[in-house]
Amino acid sequence: MSSAGDPNDEPSRRRARSESDVAVPEQSAVAPTAPSWTLDTNVKVVLLRGAAPPADMKLSAFLRSIGEDIVPTRDVSMSVFVRRPHEYIPDEKQINAVLNAVKCLPYELFYKVAPFLEGKAISSLKQWAESGRGVRPSPSDNIRDDIWNVATARLNAAVDSIKRYMANEAALVQQVSLADNVAMTAEEMLNLRIQPSTKSVRVMPGAFESVFEARWGYVESGHVDMPLGLKIYDGTVDGVVVPRVWSFDEVREISCVDELELLDLENDGERDMAAEHERNRVA
Structure with missing residues (x-):
């Protein structure tokens, strides 16, 4: 058996090599x-x-x-x-x-x-x-x-190396910003898609009154007792009679027709009524 101080001892040789190898x-x-x-x-x-x-x-x-x-x-x-x-x-x-x-x-x-x-x-x-x-x-x-x-x-x-790092960092920031924008846009689009099913529609008072409060009607010629020889008939919506939109005075005021023209129109209305009566009689 080798003694502890024997230079031929294997552990001693390993320690010597290790100490030599790590010399810095x-x-x-x-x-x-x-x-x-x-x-x-x-x-x-x-x-x-x-x-x-x-x-x-x-x-x-x-x-x-x-x-x-x-x-x-x-x-x-x-x-x-x-x-x-x-x-x-x-x-x-x-x-x-x-x-x-x-x-x-x-x-x-x-x-x-x-x-x-x-x-x-x-x-x-x-x-x-x-x-x-x-x-x-x-x-x-x-x-x-x-x-x-x-x-x-x-x-x-x-x-x-600094220039490359700065370029890569700028590209990364731009990529992250683009991804954030895409995600935000996608979220907004999703909210728009689900909004009708999750939120009730709110009608703002006074908005688009010309659409929501519109009325309709029609006129018929041949009425000599009516302004311009025309009679206004109001329409109905779902069986409900819609009130008349214009008064006779408003029609007369807007027409700007003098008395001679009004007389001619009334005569034309009488002739139209006579012709209509004749057609009905022949028939």
Whole structure:
């Protein structure tokens, strides 16, 4: 049986591997989860993808962390080193090995690109979206092309994600509003359909009196004793005699017929009556 302190003991080996595997580097190149950007988000946060700023350690400590056995001309901090790296590591091969290390990227983004953008009055995504795309460092800014490409890609991607979100949100609001309008219209139509069966019809007094209080009648010619030789007969509705609508005086007043015309009409009425009497006699 193996003792508890035996290095060949399997549980001990598993614990050793686990402790080695979970060793976390000081700076991760990629943030585990992209945060939700807004137009007010600082460009530094976007450049680091939401990760914490890299620790401003000494150059010698950084070289040891990446496994490079290099002796710099001066042991400056990393924030100073990335601005003029060739002054502290003159050898071209050695400096390329350091700058191409994954851990060096956050230092260049945070201590070189971010200050450059702030010098151009760009500190937020809104400012980058408005004027940042036309900005480009000059050789004197000492920002490598590949680092600048990484920075602009991250900033542009953040701005584009905000634009897509805003467009999707606007489309969602419009869709919800349309659905609400459709539902409201459907409800109103349903209420109109069920209204006759659930609500009694109410007649407003005085409305459409010319329709509800209308009367009818007819006139008959050949009556010499009547105005204009016409006699008004009132109609009936369901056997009920409807009262006369106009009086004789109203008829005379409206007619505007002089006495000669009235006499002619009365004579015509007499002739009509004589002719009618003759037809009845012959028959």
